Amino acid sequence: MRKTFSARHNALFSSTELSWGAYALTFSVFLLLIRLAAPNFFLQVCAPIFRSADYLTAETQRFFASFSDTASLALANGNLLEQNNALINENQTLIQKTASLEALLGSATDETAKRAGEILAGVVARPPESPYDVLVLAQGSQAGVAIGQEAYGAGGVPIGVVSSVTSDFSRVTLFSSWGMDVHGWIGSATLPLTIQGVGGGSLIASISRAANIAVGDIVSVPGPGALPIGKVVRIDSDPSSPSVVLRIMPILNPFSITWVVLRDSGAMFGNALRSATSTQL
């Protein structure tokens, strides 16, 4: 029986399919023999190839490193975030400043903002940084600030009187300062009374029991008309006395005033200032 040879079943040595692999193997063995026989010659031949490979590898790594340098990217990102936060804070500050100025002066079209004789001053120090019931303003005599001028807070609320002035700064003694006496009114009937400062942002006033003052009544002082400065929060009554003592809370918190408007309102508050013991000039 004749036995035929089938190349399909001899996959290990199929010359038609292993030719290029065999060539490659022959080439590799040839190079190996060269290295074993003449290692110095082999390295001299391969040295330029190795150098070019090193150069290519270095350039490739540097190229991809420019995309994968996460440390520098994170640092740059952090710096941008800090700058963004700083700009946000600055923006908020400007918005708050604008709101404060509009509350003091009205909008740009408001005629009250154009009134002459008003001096806008920022508060440099307020209680507790400054002495109690005293505001330090960033405007002085160079801006036209004079002793006796009245200080108005947001909404045109009177808050005190200028008690001392330097060239660039001034101090406002609040109505709540100890010994400060201001004549004003209370209630819708505008009953006259004398408002006394007792320090720490508190005001008191004494009025007849028959006036029927209730908690929540508004206390006003002279200005252009009657300007509210506080409201009654407590009434101390002594049965043996014909009068009651009113505890008055200022409308504006002196600890949170940031901007004031100074305006000359005559000698009325200047006289009140001279009776204040803690702000004698």
Place this chain on the structure above:
Amino acid sequence: MIRPLLVLLSFISVIFLPWLVTIVLVLVVATLEPLLPFAIGIFADTLYYHTASSSYPRYALLGIGVTVAVLFVRSQLRTSIIRR
């Protein structure tokens, strides 16, 4: 014509491309040329082998292993009933 190009590219990759790329390329080309892993292993050891780094030619041995595995798989595929 693609086979000689793939073989040539495999040799070039040993020198210029990362070793992972070389391994993947040789494994792919080995399905067409089973002796190529062995040849590439010898070529890599010829270039980079040094007694200080290893006591045996690891690339050549690895190439022999891959070549034997590929040839075994090919022989099983060709003698199976699936191809008949």
